[in-house]
Amino acid sequence: MDIEKIREDLLKKKAEILESLANNNSEDLNEKSGVEDAADVVTSEMSRETLYKLSQAERETLFYIDIALKKIENGTYGVCEECGAPIGEKRLEAIPWVRLCIDCSQNEEIQKSFSNKSDDMGFYHIIPGTIEDEDTGKIPE
Ligand SMILES: [Zn+2]
Structure with a gap:
């Protein structure tokens, strides 16, 4: 098992998630400052819901990635x-x-x-x- 490669994969995935979380947050800010008609509100509510769920799962993954990285340090990975x-x-x-x-x-x-x-x-x-x-x-x- 190539532990260095796994560590790289974990760090890469972590960066991806952090990036998408940052994107989600900036979209939230845009929605609050923007003026929308009723139809747009419905779609943006739905997509926000989806984003919220996605980021929940991503936050969980982020948590597990940190655990995995700690285990690599401790030598208990895998x-x-x-x-x-x-x-x-x-x-x-x-x-x-x-x-x-x-x-x-x-x-x-x-x-x-x-x-x-x-x-x-x-x-x-x-x-x-x-x-x-x-x-x-x-x-x-
Ligand atoms: Zn087991």
Whole structure:
């Protein structure tokens, strides 16, 4: 793994994001000073919404890039935060700021979707006392 190249990629991506954040901010300023008719307001609201969402994701990426750069300094780069296993080289090349190995990121996805589901089906938690409580703790057949 070429850590110098990865560091360059991270710094490049960081610069790109910072640039686009700066562009977003200057567009906001232009919108406030400009006079628009109703149709323009609608489109600019929509695009601002899109920009806002985009910059949210970009800010998050920026955060992860900084973590990755710190890890390169510490010599802990490329190791899964969850299980400590080395993250695949191809995975790191695709997303240099990735924090989890492929297994753990899949587990995280599953846990996310599971917790969303259990929120929706909260009534399942109301089901009273399991049978385990009543006898020796063995699951009956
Ligand atoms: Zn892992």
